Amino acid sequence: MGFQIQNKDFNKILESLKKEYKIYAPKRFEKRGRFSDTDLIKYGEINSIEEIVYDEKSHYSPKEIVYPITQTLFYFTEEEYKESTVHDKKIIIFLRPCDINGMRRLDTIFLQNGPFKDVYYERLREKVKFVMMECRESFENCFCVSMNSNYTDNYSIGVRFEEDRVICDIKDSDFKNLFEELGEKVDFTLEYVKENNVKVNLPNSDDITVEFFNDKMWEEYSKRCIACGRCNTSCITCSCFTTQDISYEENPNSGERRRVWAGCHIDKFTNMAGGHDFRKDYGSRMRFKTMHKIYDYNKRFGEHMCVGCGRCDDRCPQYISFSKCINKVSETLKKEETTNE
Structure with a gap:
């Protein structure tokens, strides 16, 4: 109506x-x-x-x-905890x-x-x-x-x-x-955008091989990315977080557990017990994000995670374009397919 x-x-x-x-x-x-x-x-x-x-x-x-x-998840003392409201x-x-x-x-x-x-x-x-x-x-x-x-x-x-x-x-x-x-x-019917100036050619998931994850195309992003995380924090579909226990000054045995946004491009995101740190170079972080947005999520849920809002391109201080990265993935896979033939 x-x-x-x-x-x-x-x-x-x-x-x-x-x-x-x-x-x-x-x-x-x-x-x-x-x-x-x-x-x-x-x-x-x-x-x-x-x-x-x-x-x-x-x-x-x-x-x-x-x-x-x-976001505070719950509050705790020495003897009990209470969920936030x-x-x-x-x-x-x-x-x-x-x-x-x-x-x-x-x-x-x-x-x-x-x-x-x-x-x-x-x-x-x-x-x-x-x-x-x-x-x-x-x-x-x-x-x-x-x-x-x-x-x-x-x-x-x-x-x-x-x-x-x-x-x-x-x-x-x-x-x-x-x-x-x-x-x-x-009488009113909503209208929708029918064409963007930026167009993306999505890769065929069946063409992606284990070898592609080590392709040289990711080296460019090791040189350009500065791991500021603006792409993660501006993205509507990035959902990663870490948790922190905050102790109160007046009583260190009381405090609250919070979850805080984190992301694959942000330093210390992959830190693990024992001092292990995965994806130290920034190119591997770009690879992880890209393949999650247009490959892993799609294989599991039947649609791509990225919605094409373009905010990551808007916010990147190094002018790294995610849409161009997706197109490079498709181009690289086509070259590999031609070479294998």
């Missing part, structure tokens, strides 16, 4: 929803960008439509709403089709990857409803079409932003009454 609604009335709907929901959307944080006098666009709680940045790509994904950067409100997130598809990958990792669910992820994720922001034109470095992530129908509300109004497709009955009161019924 479609509704057309003026911005001022849409703000009334947001105000009403905030009694029951925390509402998150891409938001501008002035002077917080990676360079001097640049802004940062990341997810934060909003109170009005004017705060939503819908005509630029957010620099970071919305995953931290359901999978916080630092979360807020009572439900959650609304404004996000694009690629990020909704990315959230589904996170669901797979945390909720379907083995016999046990991650309860700390689940208790936040089950609160979430999606408001999908229509994405008709590609941003720089996006390759969502190549990754089949440019489309989804998994949303409660779909929105098209115009200068003084919003046009909505309401799929969730929980929201229809609000829009019927303040909006005007219209």
Whole structure:
């Protein structure tokens, strides 16, 4: 069901929803960008439509709403422990089709990857409803079409932003009454980006051999990557973490256990007991990430992990392109196939 609604009335709907929901959307944080006098666009709680940045790509994904950067799992003393709690409100997130598809990958990792669910992820994720922001034109470095992530129908509300109004497709009955009161019924069909400037040729999984993992193509990334981890932290589907026990100063036998984002490009990620450290050179880390995104995950779950949002390309200070890396994998495999013939 479609509704057309003026911005001022849409703000009334947001105000009403905030009694029951925390509402998150891409938001501008002035002077917080990676360079001097640049802004940062990341997810934060909003109170009005004017705060939503819908005509630029957010620099970071919305995953931290359901999978916080630092998350307390439980508190402990000498004799007992107590599990942490979360807020009572439900959650609304404004996000694009690629990020909704990315959230589904996170669901797979945390909720379907083995016999046990991650309860700390689940208790936040089950609160979430999606408001999908229509994405008709590609941003720089996006390759969502190549990754089949440019489309989804998994949303409660779909929105098209115009200068003084919003046009909505309401799929969730929980929201229809609000829009019927303040909006005007219209015929409306959401549109999706159909072509990106960046195109990726995905490799055939059957062509990937054990020998390919030692190919010289990975040496380039040993020289260029600086292991800053920005690709991991900006990615919607990177889900790795480490755990830390924090002891309180007033009583070292009491404290809390936290999990904290980590990633395959970040130093010490592969440190093990006994001083062992795997993938010390940065090229092997790039190989690990690449093959996980377009090979390992696909073999297990039937789709590629990467959704083609392009944030890793946007954020890399060394201008390493993940989309070009995928294309190099395909090109290298074709050369190997020709040589073997």
